Amino acid sequence: MNAGQTHGEDEDLSDSELKRRAKAGVFVVSTRGLVILLLGFAGNVVVARLLDPHDFGLVAIGMSFVLFAGLVSDGGLGAGLIRRKEPPSADELGALSALQLGGTLAMTAIAAAVAVPLGRVGWVTAVMVASMPFVALQFPGRILLERALLYRRLVAVEMSQVLCFQGWAIGTVVAGFGVWGLATATVVRALTGAVVMAFVCPAGLVRPLPAFGLIKPLIGFGLRFQAVNATWLLRDQTLNLCIAAVGGVTQLGLWALAKRLMEMPYLILQSLWRVSFPTMSRLSADETHTRRLVQEAVDITSVGMGFVLTTLAGSAPGLVPGLFGTQWRDAAMVVPGACLGLAVGGAVSVATQGYLYAIGDVQAVLRASLLQAVTWFAVTLPLLAPLGVASVGLGWFASAVVEATVLGRATTRRLPVSLFRPLLAPVLIGVGSSALGWAVAARGGGTLWSGIAGGGCSAVLFAVGMTVANRRLVRQTYGFAAGSVRAALSRPRREGEQ
Template identity: 25%
Template sequence: MSLYSRKAARLQLNLRKVAVKGGLAIGAAQAANAALQAAFIVILARLLSPADFGLTAMVFPIVFFVTMLQEGGLTSAVIQRETISHRELSSLFWINAAIGLALALLLCAGAPLVATFYHEPRVEGLTMASGGLVLLGALAVQHLALLNRNMHYGRMAFIDVTAAFVGFIVAIAVAAAYHSYWAIWLRGFVTIAMTFVLAWLLSGWTPGRLAPVSQIRDLIGFGGNMTAFSLCNYASRNLDNVLIGKFSGEVSLGLYDRAYRIVTLPLLLINAPLNRIITPVLSRTRDQEERYRNAFLSTLQMGLLVTVPLMSFIAGNSKGVILLLLGPDWIDAAPICAWLSVATLLQLAGNPMGWLYISQGRSRDLMLAGVANSMFICLAFVAGLPWGALGVAKAYAFCAFLSTPLLFWWATRRGPVSLRNLVGAISPFALVAGCCLVVVHLLQRSRPDTGLLFLMELLTASYATMVLTLSVTRTGRSCLAQAWSVAVSGFSMMQMRKRSSYG
């Protein structure tokens, strides 16, 4: 074996160990966050009304918009850069800080216009207060990016869980004491404030002098393309809330918003941590085509392995899920939840295409894909609006069904991963989704029970169906074997860490 081959092998082994350890840390953090999110949904649905959720859902699209601008696409620019100096990173920090301050002031100035648009005076105060949230978030962007770049997944997991837990406690306490929609806003603010404090403490980095513009021009250009993509993504993810809030009112928006939060939990639980782990790994192996391809496809399959049966379960038994999590007052959200689950099933395979664009430095391709996809989705929202929130959810699912194959083609035009590679990796899971939906639907019809025990039986049946379905194909069996290998590696690392802590 040549010296280069030995170095490449060691690099691959080290990256695998880091990825597995990072997966354990971030996976545990996301499991805790998902539990907190589920508890938040369940508890606040019984303390607050759909109108309260609708009020905050009117403001959050605006907050998401300015939050996206405050980041400026510079997080991804830092992560994918092979090397970056202290002065270059400091320049990006001060850029983010200036943008954050400007956006916070803009929120305060534009709050009356937001209230006028919705004909709802209460959203003015919420919009103005969100300025502080945006500024704190901007001051933590580069510290979090540096932690991610250096693969400090344990520290990132600690920040995520601690910030989410403190925000959860404060929100529940305020909701129980005052039954006010401000409890929902406070959760986001406290979570970001804690993230800001912990990111500064744990990153071990403080900003310094600015670098010459010539040194960061490529980073700014990359961030500009990422921001353009984020703007398009923002439109496709938030126009539905704006339209429903404007034309159907806060109650319909509250039902739609809670259904959307439920179906996106798997994306937060699985795709978000995978994105943190795999993007730095792919960026470091992009010159090794086979290793890059294998890392991408195996990570994609691991995510689908966990999420497809869960989303199929929610789509097939949305009524039982809504009754269990939100209660009978929210039953009108069940059909909305079912259709949004279908759209999310397609997103589970489509969202990881971003890993290819970012790790390969293809920010322009990502921007163009975002523009086309967002225009398509926004047209679908407008087409479904005459039928209310349910019509918007149906149009969203139909649009995802049509656009996902085109996104696959565009993402794999260049780079080590071909369209044939991608289709071969995900096709078994299309069969899994269909089989799981049929099994859950038939079991639910045969026994119209909505109790927790029966729902757990349905969820178990969905995962069992996945295992059986994957077992009949060679790709599926390979995926199951790989999942078992990763689980064994993770268990071994946990045991070694446990023994070392005692010894």
């Protein structure tokens, strides 16, 4: 790349092409998440039969440090380049690459030095942290592809990483390398991502350029953006510790399983969150288009996610013990509150969070995240002793209402949109439908088949109820889902676009 050159993939997009790429991104990213989840589960089943819990604990410790290193090295600077109207120059990308590569190399050196007195756990962690420089090399390409909403290419990178990770991990563990197979698989995954990114991104691997003055204007936004991610990470870890301290390890185990069960609807929301930020960044200067997109986002998400969450909540009394065993039955008590929380908070955050990031109001998102975390703890911990793990679901719901309120107020001060009225029908119908489905699943004996019956009952009741209440919105939601599939399967309109 030449100095200062911008990138042809990052040209202004027509409204129709922007919508096509955004719709394709939703389907591609959500499908990618499901496939990765299934591959990860299958890989864990194989590896878990060959390793003991102590080995998994060592890897978990190492992964915690990898997450922290990624949080620090990113610094949110990439988000600043994604939201900006002007495409990043080669020099800016080189400066970003130099900063992140230098930071991750320093962390790798520190991890290696600390590993000497710590022994095996230290060396496993050091090997896993050594993957971060290869991750840093991918950041410029990720920024360019995110800006252009070219998610097929990003998914190609991510899927290649997962396949190589699982293949290396399973092969080395079977060969007798034990925990070192998992640790080195982390490095192989990052190296694979860097190599594939060099092929799928027109810019290739950007040469690091130590010119930090070029990215200095991005630091303020980047730090605030990363503070939001840090808040989420700290919230999750602290919540786990508090549940274990107040309710015991058994309650923590029930919550851990329930949280894994909620990953399926969360994957859909993650795809919407991920696509909404670059899409809103493209439209933030056009208030008419932005207002329409925000309104459509909350309308469609409330119905689409309402269907998924209602089905899950109605099936929980049979699905949980039927799949995992009767000893996990109490984990189902988390699901209703968690689903209700995602129904409210998810719909509003999908519609507003990307918009607020796009206009630079990170403070509102950070404020919402902090208040959400405080509310979750304030509701959950006092109720944990009398109600058990169900209190975590109630805390999730209460915190989601607080988060949605803060995000909604910050958005409606700028855009004339209705964020909460569209939630009324899906939430009320969803609560009634899931309650009836729950009764069917529970009275059926709490088996897998009764869970399927309860979930099916909830799904049918929700679909019928929403069709009666607002047929136009149901058609709009179905049209968006079908359009996402068509857009993902369609051929790119110009060579090299996806």
